[in-house]
Amino acid sequence: MKKIAILTTCVFAMFAVSSSFAQTVKKTTTVKKTTTVKKTAPAAGGKVSAATLEEGKQLLAKNDCLSCHKVDVKIVGPAYKDVAKKYPNTAVNVEKLTQKVIAGGSGNWGDVPMSAHPSVPPADVKKMVQYILSLK
Ligand code: HEC
Structure with missing residues (x-):
């Protein structure tokens, strides 16, 4: 025992x-x-023709974007110039922000969410984002 x-x-x-x-x-x-953040990433997203940028600008007005955003003043959403300051104009950022505009959501600028834009063609959203990131 x-x-x-x-x-x-x-x-x-x-x-x-x-x-x-x-x-x-x-x-x-x-x-x-x-995580290493590349600050000197190539501006691959910036190689866009002036015509595409102009188209992006017009698409912002055609869609509901300007009811929440202005170029240099924050309304509901951040000023587009602040968005351009925050994200370098790279292909990766263009893609990331295109997805964000389509899906909507909050968290990067505060608790107020952006509405989703599932019916706007991704190619159009991309042009708008390219225009936004070209603002400096
Ligand atoms: C209902 C108001 C509203 C509308 C309409 C709206 N946004 Fe936004 N947007 C916001 C808010 C709020 C944020 C901040 C979201 C966050 O904190 O992540 C934002 C953020 C953004 C950002 C930065 C995203 C990030 O993650 O940093 C981009 C780019 C943008 N909007 C583009 C657009 C475009 C293009 C349109 C039109 C197709 C649009 N927005 C329509 C409210 C709006």
């Missing part, structure tokens, strides 16, 4: 040691994730 008790204690002790050991291993192997 005494043997069993000792054995049980032993097993418990081993379990305790191994689990704390496992925790230590887990802690020491945690890899710190670092």
Whole structure:
């Protein structure tokens, strides 16, 4: 009987040691994730013809954008010049913001959400975003 008790204690002790050991291993192997933001990304999104930019400008007026946005003053949404300051004019940012305008949502400028624009053709949204990011 005494043997069993000792054995049980032993097993418990081993379990305790191994689990704390496992925790230590887990802690020491945690890899710190670092994201490198490329500040000098190529302005691939900026290579757009003047005609496309003009089209983008007109599309902003044709859609509901200007009821919440102005070029240099914040209304409901951020001023387009502030958007252009925040995001360098790259292909990646053009794509990201195009998706955001289509899906709508909040979080990047505050808690007020932008309405979704699922019925605006993505190619049109892209032109509008290219125009916005060309504003400096
Ligand atoms: C109902 C008001 C409203 C309308 C209409 C609207 N927006 Fe917005 N927009 C916002 C708000 C609010 C934000 C800030 C969202 C955030 O905090 O992430 C925003 C953000 C943006 C941004 C920056 C997104 C980001 O994640 O930083 C772009 C670009 C933009 N709008 C373009 C447009 C375009 C183009 C249209 C028209 C197709 C449009 N908006 C229509 C309210 C609106």
